[in-house]
Amino acid sequence: MMEPQEEKPIIYTMENKPIVTCAGDQALFTSLYTPLAQQLPREPMEWKRSYGRAPKMIHLEANFVQFKEELLPKEGNKALLTFPFLHIYWTDCCDTEVYKASVRDNMMRWQGNLRLHGSADWVIVVVETSDAKKKNKTNILPRSSLVDKIRNDFCNKQNDRCVVLSDPLKNSSRSQESWSAFLLKLRTLLLMSFTQNLGRFEEDMRTLREKRNQPGWSFCDYFMVQEELAFVFEMLQQFEDALLQYDELDALFTQYVLNFGAGDGANWLGSFCSPVKSWTGLLLRRPIDMEKRDGIQRGQASLLELRSYLFCRQCTLLIFLQRPWEVTQRALELLHNCVQELCLLEVSMLEGALDCWVFLSCLEVLHRIEGCCDQAQLEANVSHTVGLWAYATDKLKSLGYMCGLVSERGPLSLELNRTVDLLAGLGDEKAETVHSLQSPYKKLKEALSSVEAFERHYLELSHAAVEMYTAIGRMRSARLVGKSLAEFYMRKGDPEQAESFLQNALGSYVSEGWSLPVTHTRKQMAECQKLLGKTENYLQTSALLAGDANLTNEERIHFCQEILTFADQSTDSKAQKVALSMSYFAQLKQLQFRPATATVHSGTALQVELCLRSLMPVAVPLEQLAASVHFNLEQGETNGKTRGPQRRPYPGTVLFPLGNSSAMPPSAAVPSLELEEIQDRSPSDPRTLNSTGMVCKNTHLVMRRRDSSPSPDTPNLVSPVPVVMEDGAKMLMSGDVTLLPGNNSIVFSVPSQELGTYTLRQLCATVGQVQFVLPHISPLVQYEVYSQEPQLTVEPLTDQLLAGLPQRAKVRLQTGHYTVKKGDALQLTNIDSIPILTSSSCPATIFNSTAERVDESVLFIQSSDKVTSISLPPTPPYHTLEFQLEVLCVIPSDPVRPENQRLTNGEIHHRPRSYSHPDNHMTAINQRMSVDCPWSIYSTPISLTFYIPFKAKHSLLSAGNRKYIQVCLQNVSDVNFHLMDQRLTEKHHESSLELQSLNTKAHQLVCSKQSVYCVWDVRWKENMPVCLQCVFSASFSSASEEVSAFKPYHYEFQLERVTTLYSVRAEIMPAAGQQNCHSGSLCGLEMSITRLAEPDDDEEDDGGTEEKGQTETEEVCSTKLMYEVAGSSWVVYGRSSGLVSMPADANANHRVQVELMPLFAGHLPFPDIKVFKYLPPSANSASQPDTDSCVENGMLSLIDRPLDDQGDTASFCSQGSVHSVGSGEQQSRVLPMPRLEPFSPGQVFNHSQGCQVLVLPSTDDCVLEINAT
Amino acid sequence: MAVCIAVIAKENYPLYIRSVPIQNELKFHYTVHTSLDVVEEKISAVGKAMADQRELYLGLLYPTEDYKVYGCVTNSKVKFVIVADSSNTSLRDNEIRSMFRKLHNSFTDVMCNPFYNPGDTIQSKAFDSMVSAMMVQAS
DSSP, X not given: OOOTTOOOOOTTSTTOOOEEXXXXXXXXXXXXXXXXXXXXXXXXXXXXXXXXXXXXXXXXXXXXXXXXXXXXXXXXXOOOTTOEEEEEEEEOOOBHHHIIIIIHHHHHHHHHXXXXXXXXXXXXXXXXXXXXXXHOOTTBOOHXXXXXXXXXXXXXXXXXXXXXXESTTSOSXXXXXHHHHHHHHHHHHHHHHHHHHHHHHHHHHHHHHHGGGSTTOOHHHHHHHHHHHHHHHHHTTOHHHHHHHHHHHHHHHHHHXXXXXXXXXXXXGGGGXXXXXXXXXXXXXXXXXXXXXXXXXXXXXXXXXHHHHHHHHHHXXXXXXXXXXXXXXXXXXXXXXXXXXXXXXXXXXXXXXXXXXXXXXXXXXXXXXXXXXXXXXXXXXXXXXXXXXXXHHHHHHHHHHHTTOSSSSOOOHHHHHHHHHHHHHHOXXXXXXXXXXXXXXXXXXXXXXXXXXXXXXXXXXXXXXXXXXXXXXXXXXXXXXXHHHHHHHHHTTOHHHHHHHHHHHHHHHHHHTOHHHHHHHHHHHHHHHHHHTOHHHHXXXXXXXXXXXXXXXXXXXXXXXXXXXXXHOOOOTTSOOEEEEGGGTEEEEEEEEESTTOEEETTOOEEEEEEEEEXXXXXXXXXXXXXXXXXXXXXXXXXXXXXOGGGOSSOSEEEOOOXXXXXXXXXXXXXXXXXXXXEEEOSSXXXXXXXXXXXXXXXHHHTSOOSSSOOTTOTTOSSOOOOOOOOXXXXXXXXXXXXXXXXXXXXXXXXXXXXXXEEEEEEEEEETTEEEEEOOOSSOEEEEEEOOOOEEEEEESSSSEETTSXXXXXXXXXXXXXXXXXXXXXXXXXXXXXXXXXXXXXEEEEEOTTSOEEEEEEEEEEEXXXXXXXXXXXXXXXXXXXXXXXEEOOOOSSOXXXXXXXXXXXXXXXXXXXXXXXXXXXXXXXXXXXXXXXXXXXXXXXXXXXXXXEEEEEEEEEETTEEEEEEEEEEOSSSOEEEEEEXXXXXXOOTTEEEEEOXXXXXXXXXXXXXXXXXXXXXXXXOOOSEEEEEEEEEEEETTOSSOOOEEEEEEEEEEOOSOOEEEEEEEEOOTTOSSEETTSXXXXXXXXEEOSOHHHHHHHTTTOHXXXXXXXXXXXXXXXXXXXXXXTEEEESOSEEEEEEESSTTOEEEEEEEEXXXXXXXXXXXXXXXEEEEOOOSSOOOOOOHHHXXXXXXXXXXXXXXXXXXXXXXXXHHOOSTTOOOOTGGGGGSOOOEEEEOXXXXXXXXXXXXEEEEEOOSSOOOOOOOOO | OEEEEXXXXXXXXXXXXXXXXXXXXXXXXXXXXXXXXXXXXXXXXXXXXXXXXXXSEEEEEEEOSSEEEEEEEOTTOOEEEEEEETTOTTOOHHHHHHHHXXXXXXXXXXXXOTTOXXXXXXXXXXXXXXXXXXXXXXX
């Protein structure tokens, strides 16, 4: 009856499968077993879960065992693994008789058994083979009828509990269909059974859990129950669900421990609080640690054992789930948690036992993970394992310290005893690892056995941890492990090894600005360096520590004392002094120049005040404080005139940015951007901007890679900066200074003999054998020594100097490097037009270089004909001497020719040194003086500009034969003047001439921008002189000054051809029969030209012109005149111009009639009548311009024609008619051109100038324009 | 409640660090400094694409035997680190989150102070008292 595969189920392996019992025809089943076992798991089945759990696809397997009554679970048995989930009855009976005879009874018994145990999960399989049918043909019933019978007998309304399997061993399609239907049924039933039985189990389990607050409830019992469920899930390969069960248990337990901690203790927890006797660590090599499980089952497990077992199960499941990294993570949590829980439950444990347990567990987890992953996977997931490595390292270290394995002497007996106790708690090595060379057990045992072995293991672990941390970029963690390695080495008396680790760690803390770790590590570093005898480094570190605010005062004083003690050592003088960076020792806070400009002329005293903040806790006596100065001679500095004291951009105080003390974050490590604006201007035109932008001046600092080793200029750096004091430079020295803690002020006197720029480069404080050097002073500190040539300037006191009046000018003498001695004098070469108004003395003021008034003095001025000598008071160099001089510029009597004067060669006639003021049109005069100065062999030219306040104009007025001269004097300045004594004189004092003033006022006020007119009547007895040379003179004084001397003003002018030669009289007559003129109708103009003076006057007049002379000799005593009529409101009918010949005798009269038409109505002014002198073309003026060129001038060409016709002239003259001229044009071509010459203003007097005539509008056409809007 | 609270600048230097038991101050400094490793790892692990919707809270950075270190990083890469005692098991994730939120708000206030120079160590009294409120009261 027993089948070969029927074995006693070993539930502790993962090969467990759900149990299915088989009853009935065993031989039949045996024949079908193989295909059944193969095909059952082939197709997945969807398992629908209760409680809203997600359905799962599941591959079902089963362990088919023969049905026995013992297999059926007894009442209260919670074991699920041995629970038969399905009972199958196999039969191939096809004979009703046989069925009735035996099979049915058998089935009845089977059913009865099942019913007795409350199991409803059964199925009856009827196997139908065609062979069997053939054998027994007689009693054969149709298969269906037998099945119906069975169903009728057993399956009470559960028809699906009976399945037919047809020809299972044949390879036909019918057989396959039958198989798959059967398997489907089997799977369905199995799942149904699972759902039902597990559901019932869970229900029970939950009920049990609900009772957990009742007395007598035991976690261990419950643990076993829920673990059973986990086992089933594991059996069904539902590892996720299995894990869930363990996690629930874990959480439940954790909660109890926490509650215990909160004072809510459960009784059953007592067993876990018992002292721990064994700390064997986790054991992950077995799927189930039965030893521990038994302990739990018996309620005797310790906390560590329970945790170990639980984790072991979780680990196994996680590895099944291919989640090894979760194992490491959970392991670390577990270990931490256990440590906390033991503490919380106050479980007594041997000191160090927990460390052993943690160490062993860490290594065990790592081994387990290594066992299931390949190398590449391990390397890729170092971040998951490194925590365990580090933890193990840490624990081994503390064990080592505890057992005296770290000290140089080796363990003491007390420590040896402790070691023995600890090893005892480990027990014997487990069988699994006995043969493994590297088991955690062996490692720990070995490590604790001797100092050397411990060192080997500890170093191995540490280095592994450092490497792993480094590999995954956790540099800080790596350095922390390194630092604890360094501590280990220091304990072992091996500072060489320690140094580099400390250095790494320190570098990291410094670069990230963690001041407390920096201080701590630096202290260790100091110790290490002291042991190593690295004096310089030790002093450096000591200096840093002495200034470290994180340390207590005592510690700081200790380190400071270390430096001072070293400094005081009287070593031989040959020995090199130790140079340290100043920034550790003191900070340069501020630097101040006196005077603040930091620019002095050579020889002046300049002081620099340093403010040094000492970081030392005690007063430090300095032998010497020196600043090295770089001297740079700048060429061109010496005679630079503009290089005044204003050049310096910053005032005399230079503030130094606070260097990052160790307490400050290294913001200095990230330098701030120094930005500057740039402008690109086009080279041709500097006003055009091509482009503009910002540049960063310190890109080399900003862009520097910062992840590599920290920059060497960080003052807090571990390794000392090689500090070199530059030799050969100029030094500022100050001896015997005591630097008190805090701010100190030290004053240097600065040499300033040589000219140039001085840059403060370095600062060095010497304490015995130690020098503290500040290698670079930044920002740049410079001062300048300069020299200046003496300078003399003269500038007007007011904004403009007026000519003609005494004006004040300020003379400023900047002495520069020259010392004005007593007896030095300025020699001014006098110019006539600008006399210096000398008072014998005038006050002078002396200022020093910062424009403070220093002294006042009196100047003595001596004047001779040619030279004015000003004797100067003694003045020190680089001072300014100021005094005022009164000067007067004589207005030149020959008038500065105004613009409206005549043209010569088309250019405006200019007096060379005068120009017009752009604003007020005052004429300016530049006056140059030369001054001989005592410091130079060359004379200094000085230029002053004066402005003439007046502008004069003259004009000649005529009334018939009488003449008047009018002078207009315009005040163009901004000042008001008094004017008196206006006089007009003739230069030659012709006796026959009398100028009679028509001016009433002798004294007048001329306001600014106003004019004064003066008129004189000219009378003469005999002949009028051809040329009158007149001088207008007046006295003026500024109106603002109360008592002021009147200064003369002269204006010379010349009048020529004054006498009236002709008078012109015109009359307009309306057309015949009309009383008035009408617009639009013709009227007549009659003009009469009368000669008033003898022609010989004329001859003298025009003496220069030969042509005229000739004309007069040829045509006896007649002068040809040309007239022209023009008027804007008149239209001339016929010719508007014509020639008349005037007889030479006086009172000769000529009348001309012209027809006109007025264009408008009203009082119309008479048309202009112009009279010209006509000069006929002369023979000798051969080169006449081409006529064409004259055509442009319409008027001239018009007159041209009649001129040729000599014969016409008479008729011309007699009639005055223009009509007669008209023919003979052709002849005129070759002849030279005649000329017209205007008369001088006084020579022709027009009687009808300004006359008007009334013109009535024409009666008929009256146009009225009306604009309606 | 926390035993140590630190604010760390973008450049990884401490803007503010305060811990409860004075004698352990150094240890906390080391712990917080080391935790920056994990902060950096987490920030870079989140990846650039996710940077926008990244959660500020980084969760448990790393547990030690005695302490749990939690981290949070602002968008401007300022890090907040809270160290809690491992034995203080009543501390829930939500509480830690709300502590970070408070810390962040208070830090924002500090930054809004026109007299505060970003990058300087925080000396605000308001911030200090807020931190004190979140710390375990040293008995």
